[in-house]
Amino acid sequence: MTPDVSTLRDDLVARLLDHCGQVCVTGDEDPIATTVAARYTELGEPVTRVGNSIVVDGRRPGRDAPLVLLVGHLDVVPPTDDDREPRVATIGDTEVVIARGASDMKAGNVIAMAAFEDGELRDTSPYDLALVLYGGEEGGAEDNELREVLDTVPWLTEAALAIVLEPTDGEVQLGCLGGIHAELRFVGQQAHSARPWHGENALTKAGRFLAELHDDHVRDVEVDGIAYRDVWSATMAWTPGLAPRARGDGLEPGERVARPFRNVVPGTFTVNLNLRFAPSRSLEDAEVELRDRVGERAEVTVVDLAPPAPPRLDHPVVRAFVNTVGAPVAAKQAWTDVARFAEVGVPALNYGPGLTAQAHQRGEFAPIDAMVTGHDQLVRFLTTPRS
Structure with a gap:
């Protein structure tokens, strides 16, 4: 054998x-x-x-x-x-x-x-x-x-x-681990970057949350005597905008593509938040935990769920x-x-x-x-x- x-x-x-x-x-x-x-x-x-x-x-x-x-x-x-x-x-x-x-x-x-x-x-x-x-x-x-x-x-x-x-x-x-991907949409008011007081910068509005996440993103969790770790990670972020591309890059005349203007204070800023969590609670419990942590600071849209x-x-x-x-x-x-x-x-x-x-x-x-x-x-x- x-x-x-x-x-x-x-x-x-x-x-x-x-x-x-x-x-x-x-x-x-x-x-x-x-x-x-x-x-x-x-x-x-x-x-x-x-x-x-x-x-x-x-x-x-x-x-x-x-x-x-x-x-x-x-x-x-x-x-x-x-x-x-x-x-x-x-x-x-x-x-x-x-x-x-x-x-x-x-x-x-x-x-x-x-x-x-x-x-x-x-x-x-x-x-x-x-x-x-x-x-x-x-x-x-x-x-x-x-x-x-x-x-x-x-x-x-x-x-x-x-x-x-x-x-x-x-x-x-x-x-x-279980996993949740959620898009956090921080909402402000678009404005000209020379006169930002006419609006509210959604990007910097997200700063306090991102700083908090930077300082507190790993938590030890024990399940049946086995050590797991909850991990909170911001993995992507983006602002909206439209700008024309230069000639010769394959676009039809007048065609426009999504690209932020550099002189616009963004009215929205979206962060992809990925929570990986220990099998100490259900997927539903973890989603409630994520939403509670974000609170009213951003609009939360869950885009992917994986059970532990x-x-x-x-x-x-x-x-x-x-x-x-x-x-x-x-x-x-x-x-x-x-x-x-x-x-x-x-x-x-x-x-x-x-x-x-x-x-x-x-x-x-x-x-x-x-x-x-x-x-x-x-x-x-x-x-x-x-x-």
């Missing part, structure tokens, strides 16, 4: 080089989804395809075993010249695979696929397994196919645990994973698709061999030793009898 270290290492490297060989940017996952579906169809596994997402049903008939989902996404962000061609290299004293998506999150996919394809493991494991490899994760929430997968394959929502193999630096990262996910240390299968794997436990200080599983009542956690600091970097890489360790710890959990 478990090959020697050298054989396992070579196998995982070969798998990752192959998996990264199809650089499928978000929205263009059809080639890699087709390849993965064909692989498991040839292996005789039941495969369901939903858009560019693949579900491989590894449940054994006649068994009354809890279902564990091994979950990863197939898409990547656009490659760079430094990571377009997958290869093995040495960085410092560490042997790595360099490739777009190596850490985020194809190294995780690879250890999941290797475990899933181990027939002896699946025959003797106290758990049934299913492999969920989905598209659209790196794009906008509306393009993420995981929710459609869960709607189309409803038996997935009966799982006892979903292991999302995002990069976690080898930690077990529990739960995830609780750590679920109270769930026996989550606890079994934590106890068996023996890796450090931490909060997921970000949003991940564990939240989508939480929405349908499936306990989920983040655990993967990739490096969080390598996600979306030029020359992205994943350490080979981390893949071997991650595989061994995942297999240990999947083969340890339930208490």
